[in-house]
Amino acid sequence: MIVGQIVGGKFSELLLRVKSSFDLELGELLIAEVSPSQHILFEVTDLFYGSQLSAQHLELISGFSLENDQHTDFLEPELRNYTLAKIKNVLTITQGVPSAPKQVPPFFGMVRKLKESDVPFLSKHSMTFGLLRSGSEEFSVPVTLDATKVFTHHLLITGTTGKGKSVLMKNVLWHAATQSSLSLLVFDPHNEYYPSPGLIDYPDHSKVSCYSTNDALPGINTLRFHTSVLRPEHFDIVGFSSPQQQLLFTYYKRYGADWIVKLFTEETKDFHEASLAVVRRRMRLLLDVDNKLNFDGIFVTSGGENTLASLRQDVLAGKIIIIDTSSFSGKEELLLATLITSSLYTYYRKNKATPKPTLNIVLEEAPRVLGKDVLDQGGNVFSTIAREGRKFSMSLTAITQLPSLIPKDILANMNTKIILGMEMAAERNVIVEAAPFDLRDATKAIASLDKGEAILCSNFAKFAIPLHVPFFDKELPTLKKAVRTSSLSFHELKE
Ligand SMILES: Nc1ncnc2c1ncn2[C@@H]1O[C@H](COP(=O)(O)OP(=O)(O)O)[C@@H](O)[C@H]1O
Ligand SMILES: [Mg+2]
CATH class of the missing domain: 1.10.150 (DNA polymerase; domain 1)
Incomplete structure (x- = not known):
């Protein structure tokens, strides 16, 4: 399916004349076949009109139809007026192996739509982050990265409120549960990750654990600590x-x-x-202590001595752990998060040499603990992990709609960034500056990303991968089936 032909431009920005029967979209992925073994992957960065007629002629013709109601037909209209696309060289694929682009395709080369079979390399790593997207079209190609690499570094998930950060995070947690030797500990202020549809539905209950003051749901550990x-x-x-x-x-x-x-x-x-x-x-x-010295909150004077140890056991077992903080004030939540994270950090630092799962701490509204203003008043355990957690196999996932509040050096160290729709130009610019790829011409695209559309930027990927985030709540049956089948084949393999 040829969609156009390269008619000019330069390495960083080629010009494509688009075939009249096609409507290209911003962000769409295209392929030029340089030879049977070598393909070039492009992304559409801009679209505009081209015409063989001069602007003055076009304006005159328009005048006839607007002012005189005269219907004006062009001779061979598809030859005279057309769409041009600016396309960006994204990747060279040599016999299925991707590398950074270094050449331009042949002049007048033909360009076609992307096929699922063009990008097998996207699906060969251990952990899925979503599906490949081309413009607004989704492909059933899982986009994967090496989980160990991603989570020994920090992850940033950013986008305006309502653009799907939590839905994305649910997907990430689900797929992280399939990984051995990886533990994610989530502070969940909206109690949205465990209850159904959520991690409670994960078929292998030994991989997921939840702590809450409300233990009405099955499998919940009581969130209570001895003072x-x-x-x-x-x-x-x-x-x-x-x-x-x-x-x-x-x-x-x-x-x-x-x-x-x-x-x-x-x-x-x-x-x-x-x-x-x-x-x-x-x-x-x-x-939460009353005048009679009753401890009514999560901190108590009898019981709760083993909660930290139990959390540590869950971490060492490589579980996904969700701490439901929905019933706490912001300050209580910060105190609790500090207590748990410090305890685990101390353990990880002391036992540096013992093999343990990589531990990633997931923080909603991350600037509350990583914001410049907070850090100016002295660091905290989260900024310590941000700066040196990697030495001890600990990392952070920061979720925020305001990445500009996080200091630049910390932002630059977040080696995987998943960007969802962001309207605010100032926030977009911060992200574009801190991205491992040149995203300057994607700023407009980031502003117009819809719910469920994202860009995955990682030091462990070869290009900024457009991502479709499945709607977790709807996809749950499929997700469950996939876990069951993969554990089945695992057992079959062992037999
Ligand atoms: N991937 C998606 N597919 C379809 N709908 C989505 C997707 N992500 C989010 N939504 C819709 O948008 C709403 C808000 O998403 P949410 O993840 O809570 O946003 P955020 O955490 O960024 O504020 C969801 O309740 C859902 O209706
Ligand atoms: Mg959210």
């Missing part, structure tokens, strides 16, 4: 002033594991009465 697991430094993230932090440290030094309870019951001469009162009030709110 003795808390450390003063966990409270940095909720914005205590430094004298207040000192006060916390003093109690911790003096009373050890009992420090939280003693903070409410024991007086101190080292600090002003008023300061102690303020700290107590803040801690009461944060930990």
Whole structure:
């Protein structure tokens, strides 16, 4: 199916005359067959009109039909007026193997539509991120990357609210569950990843685990911690002033594991009465402690001693772990996330040499902990992981609609970025600048990405791959069947 012929341009931007019977779309993928073994993959970056008639003639002809109601026919209209497309050299494919493009196709070369069989290399890695998209057309070609490579580095998922970040993340979690030696731990403020349709539907229950204060659903672990697991430094993230932090440290030094309870019951001469009162009030709110010293929140004085250990076991078993934080305030959630993540980070750092699953921490609204303003006031365990987690097989997935709030060096270190629709030009520019590929002429395309359309940019891919994100809720039966069949064939193989 020839769609056009190359009629000019230069390496970075070739000009295609489009055959009249075809309507090309922005972002559509095309192929030029240089030889039977060598193909070039292009992407349409712009579309405009061409004509053999001068602009003045065209305007005059238009005048006849607009002003005089005269119907004007062109002689051989498809030869005289046509569409031109700017196409970008994306990839050279030599006997099915992709490499960066270095040559232009022959002048006057014919260009055809992409076929599924053109891109077998897209599907040969371990983990699926979506399906190949060409313009707005979806192909049944799974787009895969090497899960180990992707998750030993950081991942960014960005797009305007409502463009499908959560739906994409559900797909990612599902496919991550099929991976051995990979654990993803998700803080889920909207309780949207576990309940059906969600990870609860994953056929192999040993791969998924959920912690929540609401244990109505099957398979849920109670989210509750003994107060003795808390450390003063966990409270940095909720914005205590430094004298207040000192006060916390003093109690911790003096009373050890009992420090939280003693903070409410024991007086101190080292600090002003008023300061102690303020700290107590803040801690009461944060930990949900009433006037009679009842601990009504997730932090309790009896029970909950084993929750951190149980979480660690799940991580070491390579599970997908979802922490439902939907019933907490923002600050409670940050405290909880800091507690869990610090505990795992300490474990991973201490046991650096022991083989363990790669652990990726998934954060919604990531600028809350990775934002420039937060980091200016001192780092936290998340920024530490962002900067040096890789040494210890730990990484982050940052989900945000405002990537501009994340410092440039951290953004640049997010080696895989999945970009969904983004209307705001300032946010788009930040992403385009930090992308591993030249996306400058994709900025318009990013603005007009629809729900379920994305661009996968990764240091572990050969080009910025247009992605179709399946609608998880609808695709669930198919997804379940795929897991069942693959585990079946796995068992059959073993037999
Ligand atoms: N891949 C998709 N296919 C079809 N519809 C989608 C897709 N992704 C999102 N949607 C629709 O858009 C809504 C919002 O998506 P969501 O993932 O919650 O967005 P975000 O997390 O970016 O705010 C979904 O409830 C769904 O109706
Ligand atoms: Mg969301």
